[in-house]
Amino acid sequence: MEIRAIDHIELFVEDAEEPAAHLRDGFGFALAGRGGAGTGLRGCESVLLRQGGITLLLTAATSADHRAAEYVRQHGDGVGVIGLLVDDAQAAFAEAVERGAVPVAPPETVGPDGARVVFASVEGFGDVEHRFVSRENRAGPFAPFIEETGCGRGGGGLLKTVDHFAICVPAGTLDATVHHYREVFGLSQTFEERIVVGGQAMDSKVVQSASERFTLTVIEPDTSRDPGQIDAFLAAHDGAGVQHVAFLTDDITTAVRTGGERGVRFLSTPESYYDMLTPRLGQVGVPVDELRELNILADRDHAGVMLQIFTESRHPRGTLFYELIDRRGARTFGSNNIQALYEAVARQQAARPAGLD
Structure with a gap:
C-alpha cells in the first residue's frame, strides 16, 4: 500500500468544545x-478543525457504548485514530488484514458521486486505530456526517502539516511494534538510538512511509534503570499511546510568539542550555538571544538545522502534548535536546497540584 499523507487525526475527548476552543x-x-x-x-458529537494540511476531528461520546467513551474512560483525552490517505482504502484494508492487521471497521463508502469517501480501519498500537481513507475529491468535504462551515483545506496559518507522532510503548515491545509497521503497513525503519539521561534510559526507533508523510517515533523505557517519563506516561495513560503530535512550521519564532500571546504555554529551558548552544552547534539561523527568550531548542544533523519547542500538557493526567518543529534541512528528531525536554517536563510534573497523578 502507498500511504500518501495523514488524512486526519481523531482525538477522543470527554468534551469536544473546550479542547477545540x-x-x-x-x-x-x-x-x-x-x-x-x-x-x-x-453516539457522539464531533468538531472538525483545519489549518494548512492538518485536519483534526475531536469526538466526544454521547452514548456510553461509543468507542470514544471507552477510550476516555481508560486513557483520558488522547489520539484515538490516525487517518491515512491512500489511493484505495478498500484495497489497503484488505492488504493490511492479509498481512496480519486486526480489522476494526470494514470498508464503508459515503458521500455523493464525485465526492465519495471510503473509510476502513485496522488496529495500530495500543488502542489507536488506523483509518484508511480514499477520496474521489481530495479537496472536497471531509464526510457527509460533518456539516462543514466552508473553511477550506489550505489558506493561511502558521502550522503546515503533521511532522511526526511520538508514541510510547511498554518495555520489551519496541521491536515488535516496529516489525508490525514494517510488515503490515510497509513502513521502513529510518533511525534508531538509545538515550541516557541521568539514571534513566530509553530506546527509540523511527519508522516512515515511502512518501515520508507518515512518521512514527516509537519509544520504550529501559526498566533496568531508574523509572523515567516514558514509564510515567505509560502508567498515567494506562498503556501505549501518542505522547505528542509534532506540527511542522516554516516560522517557529512567529508561531511561538503568536501562540504565547494566545495563551499556549510552552515548556521552559534552563539558561545553561543557551550558554552552550553556539559552541555546540555554531550559527543556527536565529539569534541565540531570541531562542533563549522564546525557549526554543535547536539541533543539527548531517542535513541541516532543526528548531523545536514543546507545549505543556493540559491533560489532567499530564500525558498528551504538542510539538512545533521548524526543519531547516534537518531530518532527525532533536535527540540532543532530550535532556532539556526531560528537565522541562520534570519541572512541570513537580509543579502539578497533588492528587492529579
Whole structure:
C-alpha cells in the first residue's frame, strides 16, 4: 500500500468544545464543521478543525457504548485514530488484514458521486486505530456526517502539516511494534538510538512511509534503570499511546510568539542550555538571544538545522502534548535536546497540584 499523507487525526475527548476552543484560540486552527445526531453521527458529537494540511476531528461520546467513551474512560483525552490517505482504502484494508492487521471497521463508502469517501480501519498500537481513507475529491468535504462551515483545506496559518507522532510503548515491545509497521503497513525503519539521561534510559526507533508523510517515533523505557517519563506516561495513560503530535512550521519564532500571546504555554529551558548552544552547534539561523527568550531548542544533523519547542500538557493526567518543529534541512528528531525536554517536563510534573497523578 502507498500511504500518501495523514488524512486526519481523531482525538477522543470527554468534551469536544473546550479542547477545540484551545486549538482554535491558541494554535490558529479554523472551525471547519460539526457533526452529531442531526448530521448522521451515532453516539457522539464531533468538531472538525483545519489549518494548512492538518485536519483534526475531536469526538466526544454521547452514548456510553461509543468507542470514544471507552477510550476516555481508560486513557483520558488522547489520539484515538490516525487517518491515512491512500489511493484505495478498500484495497489497503484488505492488504493490511492479509498481512496480519486486526480489522476494526470494514470498508464503508459515503458521500455523493464525485465526492465519495471510503473509510476502513485496522488496529495500530495500543488502542489507536488506523483509518484508511480514499477520496474521489481530495479537496472536497471531509464526510457527509460533518456539516462543514466552508473553511477550506489550505489558506493561511502558521502550522503546515503533521511532522511526526511520538508514541510510547511498554518495555520489551519496541521491536515488535516496529516489525508490525514494517510488515503490515510497509513502513521502513529510518533511525534508531538509545538515550541516557541521568539514571534513566530509553530506546527509540523511527519508522516512515515511502512518501515520508507518515512518521512514527516509537519509544520504550529501559526498566533496568531508574523509572523515567516514558514509564510515567505509560502508567498515567494506562498503556501505549501518542505522547505528542509534532506540527511542522516554516516560522517557529512567529508561531511561538503568536501562540504565547494566545495563551499556549510552552515548556521552559534552563539558561545553561543557551550558554552552550553556539559552541555546540555554531550559527543556527536565529539569534541565540531570541531562542533563549522564546525557549526554543535547536539541533543539527548531517542535513541541516532543526528548531523545536514543546507545549505543556493540559491533560489532567499530564500525558498528551504538542510539538512545533521548524526543519531547516534537518531530518532527525532533536535527540540532543532530550535532556532539556526531560528537565522541562520534570519541572512541570513537580509543579502539578497533588492528587492529579
